[in-house]
Amino acid sequence: MAKKGKHAKHHAEPAAAAKSTPSEMGNTTTSPVAEAKSGGTASPNKSKSFPTTPISKIKSTTTSPSTSDIPKNAHDRDDNDEPVGKVESLAPKIERRLSSRPDAKDLDEHDIIHSLTIAPTIQSTAKKLQRRLSADHVSTLLNKRPSFGELADQGIVSDKVAPTLQATSESLKRQLTADRLNKHIHRRPSLQDLADQGVVDEANPTVAPSLIATAKKLERTMVQNQVGQLLETRPGLHDLVTQQIVADTTEVANALQGPMQSLSRHLKADELSRKLKSRKSFDELFPGRSKESNAVRRARYTIALKAAARIAADKLISSREKGRLKDLILSDDSRIVGAIKAYEDDRDVEEMLDTLYRIAKDKHRV
Secondary structure (H helix, E strand, O other), X not given: OHHHHHHHHHHHHHHHHHHHOOHHHOOOOOOHHHHHHOOOOOOOOOOOOOOOOOHHHHHHHOOOOOHHHOOHHHOOOOOOOOOHHHHHHHHHHHHHHHHHOOOHHHHHHOOOOOOOOOOHHHHHHHHHHHHHHHHHHHHHHHHHOOOHHHHHHOOOXXXXXXXXXXXXXXXXXXXXXXXXXXXXXXXXXXXXXXXXXXXXXXXXXXXXXXXXXXXXHHHHHHHHHHHHHHHHHOOOHHHHHHOOOOOOOOOOOHHHHHHHHHHHXXXXXXXXXXXXXXXXXXHXXXXXXXXXXXXXXXXXXXXXXXXXXXXXXXXOOOHHHHHHHHHHHHOOOHHHHHHHHHHHHHOOHHHHHHHHHHHHHOOOOO
């Protein structure tokens, strides 16, 4: 009995050592007996205090330790096993994050998910296919792009400048062009200068500058149409001869028509000049009147004759009515004398012109 108790005491010491040093066993939850049952051998990384006595001898001499014999720090511990109070404190934070997370539409707009119409299981396949299609499209465009020689022939790039200096060269050209354009803009003539030169129409400033050319073209067309209409309705040479507007020159060659007309005008001018030189003066025509009276009469004749010429220039009276009005003026018609005296009193030109116009149109009192 003493020998048996001594042997048991010899084997109990390693077991007690195994109990007292759980940290040296890697803080495992499996007891040495359970590991011995699995048939495993002692690892070289195990602590040297691990019992090396055969398992069969341990079974025959010792009993398996109970769970109460395992230290508390040797139990398995899950990191997710948090206290109930801590989980409750995290719940509001989780709810806030869930409420602020983006929805599927925002993820689609930011290209985080591929498409809402494609199943999630084939999203990656769809993306790969899209990338492959894009790569094929880019490859096709690259194959179709013109060569450097073709771009140089079209003037897009210059083969005389190094590629690294192409951008700088183009920027310099644009700057030079802009400077030249600004210089021309500062030197361009003003609108008044263009109007003085007849380039733009100053008389019609309401017309937009872009329509000035069209307006001028339309005006020329209207003038051409009016001239054409007047030419179609003008009288012939026979009518002019009949009305004694032109002389009958049928016996003169066409090449001599111009010189003959010029000679005729010169002859008439000479005859008129001789008659003017031989005509009597105003004082000789009215010898019984004083010079002051003749000066007043001469001034009245001048005013009346100028008024008659103005009425005729406005095409208010015909040439025949103009001649009759002049005869009335020179014959001292009482109506004309009264109109001139009224003008001398109130200086109303319109009233005098209206009176002379009515006198010229009045055929019954001539």
